[in-house]
Amino acid sequence: MIKRFSFGNPIETEATVVKLPVSSENELTKYIKLSADKKCMTISLEPDDIVYGLGESVHGMNKRGFTYISNNTDDMHHDEDRYSLYGSHTFVLIDSLSGRKLGIFVDYPASITWDIGFTDKDLMTVSLEDADYNLYTVEGEDDLSIIKEFRELIGPSYMGPKWSFGYVQSRWGYKSGDDFREIIANHKKYDLPIDSICMDIDYMDDYKVFTLNKENFPDLKALMDEMKAENIHILPNVDPGIKCEDGFSIYEEGKKKGYFCKDENGEDFVAAVWGGLTVMPDFLRPEVREWYGDLYKEFIEAGIDGFWNDMNEPALFYSRKHLKEVAHDLKTLEERVDDLTLNELWDFTATISGLSNNPEDYKSFYHTVDGKKVRHDKVHNLYSVGMTRASAEGFRRNNPDNEMLLFSRASYIGGHRYGGIWTGDNCSYYSHMDLLMHQLPNLNMCGFIYVGADTGGFSFHTSEPLMTRFLQLSMFTPLFRNHCALGKRDQELYRFKDIDTMRNILNLRYSFIPYLYESACDSAENGKLMFTPLAMAYPDDVRTRSIEDQLLVGDSIMIAPVTAPNAVGRYVYLPEAMRMLRFRSVDDFDDIELEAGNHYVDVALNEVLVFVRGGHQFYMAKPANRTALMEDADFKYFER
């Protein structure tokens, strides 16, 4: 049973596709206490309640015990103390053993603070900056039907084309067609499957969006024809910001038409991002979305059919105004060099580090929504949706016959209808595999199905065992991308020693693609989870309530990846008897019947576990080195 409550004058976020009538406040569930000013909700938590949701945020699958802030933030430290990451997924689901099952969606595009049993372990407090929002409550018999009802409200999810389930090789630093050729040649040499390669920001001319460095990319069309002949998709990275440069046609056109966000004085708001001083398209306006969406056209005409939209929180390296303040501080520092106090030093370093993504900067520019001026921070989380939507609608106009791949960094619920997301700049940490396990079901329930993480880790140097374990987890996610930062250890799979293991993992992934793709489409269309917490699938088994290191994938299988360094085995809990497949390769595997209960299972570094559930069927196809070369034939079926 879903209900909508509306307070004040909410901004139209278009997060929902069903317009529900507004219920009167006295119909609000007894579990939610609203403050008199409506800016605060409290919900008491029973000791064994689980609180799911909030998409890609840090901490466990069960969000209890921490505070989260829904405020899209470019932060490359996905540590346990981070309140915000790139996406704001403002839906939670409270599951009580006593039978209370309550979904809460706060549709509000500014900052929301969720204190989920942090200040008081038995209390959840949701605080908003203003009392202008829509609140949806979903009550039901069980978690999965609540999620389905919620997902009907927000509409079906974007799903990438089948080829986008192939392996994606990426790194920040690829500069030219020769880099792509080298990757393709090595994948051939070592017989490693691959479908896509990402172009990161270095392909551009001086970081100007939709331009090419002419020296490195003299003829994009010819290069794309060459790539097409190899069955390789090339995926450019696109930033929202447009470099302020006289003569740069996109900048000039946007400026002339007044398409950029404005500062307090009605001038174009200028902040620094990759291109240096940059302006921000006002994606909240339909005509700006249409204009920006058509900018992809030239690339599409050259043969490109996939993009990743980056930096769309939007990330701001600094604003002119703020930099001036720092410059002023610098002068003062110069005079104080001989007797600087430590407090002055710390103030100064804080000012410098506060230059990026500064909250004050987000309060200093404006959008035009339905002809009205709206301060950015009041609609901050919608910026990403506007960009994703601009791209998706542009694709539909300019390439209606082809499915396009699109994944974005920042997001808000609603954006799930237009594109997928990746989880941003994680690190080469074992713990970031656990983080991904926690994010997957929580992202799914908020509508994001085409998702994946930077496999091997973006920041820091990866190791071969870490990469191997990370692949063995990511091989189940729709987006399966190896990506890392500039200057980090080379982590293309052929750089490692045990290439046989890398090949076996990729082949397994390809052979699982029909199953994974079907599960993903089913989840995207039918409001299901692709990754389901055990406690949702086995609600009568209390023991499953604290299991966060195993997940169901689709209807038929359970995974239990190894995420600990140097581990060659792990404990697994089986809520029912299952058939355990321990793969070393597509053709070499153990097939073992396991009773329900606790088991310790060996999982050597070259092994991948798949558990087949009772009454279900799992299937594998014959792999190929490109998804386009796979035939949906020769299936191997595993039933239990």
Ligand code: MIG
């Ligand atoms: O400020 O394009 O998250 O995947 O490699 C860094 C360079 C900008 C951030 C993305 C990352 C990408 C990087 N980008």
